[in-house]
Each structure stands twice: as structure tokens, then as C-alpha cells.
Amino acid sequence: MTRMSPTLRDNLKKEVKDLTDYVSLLVVNAKNYQKSRVDILNYLLGTKKIPGVYITLNKPYDILIRELSSNKHDTNLVIFIDCITMLKAGKMARVQNCLFIGTPEKLSDMFVAIDQAVNSISLNERFVFLDSLNTMSMFNSGDIVARFTHQLVARMRNWKVAGIIMTIQKEKDDTLLNEITPFCDFRIDLK
């Protein structure tokens, strides 16, 4: 298992403390994106050992499975909502723990899928990991993404989950981030 970067681990420990339900906005730069994503999964699945829902808009399901398996994580503990594979591969049938949503524009379907997936895990500790907000904003307007995120954060609080929303810091325009930051409990910036 890869080791978590001390900065991210310390920041998470500091902010999360003993909380089981929170909503965190994780802002990383493009260079740190891969490592931070793997670190977060290591933290949730390795250290905390909690099941959850992974919404992927960047990496296809098969690559994520390969990645998690190579880090010796139990992939059965995660329900994947894949909004990227069908963009390349066309229509895909549902596989055991993954639902393929056509495109990242299908926000209503995504929301229904997240709701169903989270509620199917009736345990006290669960996570919801959204990867990533900036990809979502490539396919939808800023207002729509902000509204979607606001709804999602509100639901995360109702579900009482460990919610992590990941995004890549852009050089110039951070209007969306400024809109979303107040919805979340804390924001971690990894430059």
C-alpha cells in the first residue's frame, strides 16, 4: 500500500478529528492530483476501513479497480458510479458494483444513482467521494455545478457520510470554488 503524503494526512487528521460525518472540499493542483486521490482512497479504505460510493468523472471503472487492487484494497467495499467510460466505449451494461452513467451531463441520473447507492449501505460509517468537480464543470455550466454540489452537500449531511469533493485548482478562475467552499465543513488546499 502506498504511503499517504504527510501534508494530506495531517490536514485530514486535523480537520476530521473523530468525526464520522463531514463534508470536505479537497483542492489539489494538477501535479498532485493522482497521488492525492490514491492517498484519500488509502485513508478511507485502508486506514478507516469504511465502505462507500465513488463517483468517477476522470478515471474509468476498470482502471480504478486495477489501482485499488494493486493497493490491496477490497474493491467489493466500494460502489462505483462511472460517468466517463460510456463517453469512450458507448453503451455499457451494469456490472456488479458499478453503474455506468452515460455522460457527466446526466446530473439527474447521477444524483438518483448516488442516492440509491448510499442508502443501500446501511452502516453508520460510509463515504461519498466525488472525483472531480472541475471535470463536471467542463460538461456543465458553473451555476448548474454549484447547484448540484449544494444539493449533494445537503444530502451528504442527511446521509451522515464522510463526504469528500475533489477538485483541481485552476490558475485563474476560482469562482466555482468560492461558491462551493461555504457549503463544506472544511477545505484542504494541497498546492
Next chain:
Amino acid sequence: MGISITIISITTVVFGIAALVISSRARKRLTPGALRSYIDNFSVCLAFIVLFTIWQAIRSLIGSNIRVTGLAEYPEYIFIIFAYISFIITSYRVLMISKEYGFKEDGIRIEEIIKSRKK
């Protein structure tokens, strides 16, 4: 008796149209996908039921003065037949949506894994 049937018919038509308007407003808020197609199917069912009711209401209104029988009944049957066909299609779509979006079995599997780890 005739007046009360007319009032009931008109009220039913108003409710039906209101339901169609509400569904249309719901549809406008949704992005394309499974949920929106479901609302489309549901609206078609509703539309046929509303047409059926409108036709009945007209018949009851006209029927109070002029007796309309025979041919006038056929559209009613057509509307109700199409309504039920649409219901079958909609139910099938719901079944497909439940197969795609249902994670109950995954949830049970996850809970079993967590429980077995705690033992």
C-alpha cells in the same frame, strides 16, 4: 344526477391536466437520462387517461341534451387501450431502471464483508 356527473367529469379533467402540468414542470428540471425518460412515459400514460376523461366529460355534457351512442364510444376504448399499453411500457422502463439503479444486493454484500471483518 346529470349535473353531479358533469361536475365530477370536469373536476377529474382539471386534476388530470394539473397532473400533466406538474409532470411537465418536473421534466424541465431534469437533465436527459433514465429519470426523464420515465417521466416522458408516465406523461404519455397520463395524457391518454386525460383524453379518455375529456371525451367522457364531453359525452356527459352533450349527452344531457342529445343522446350520443355507438360510434362516440370508440375513442374512449382507444384512449383507454393506449393508456394501458403505455402503462405496460412505463412499468417495463421502471423495471429496467430498478435493475440499473438498484444497489440493494451490493449494500447487503458490503454489510456482510464488514460484519465478517468484525468477527
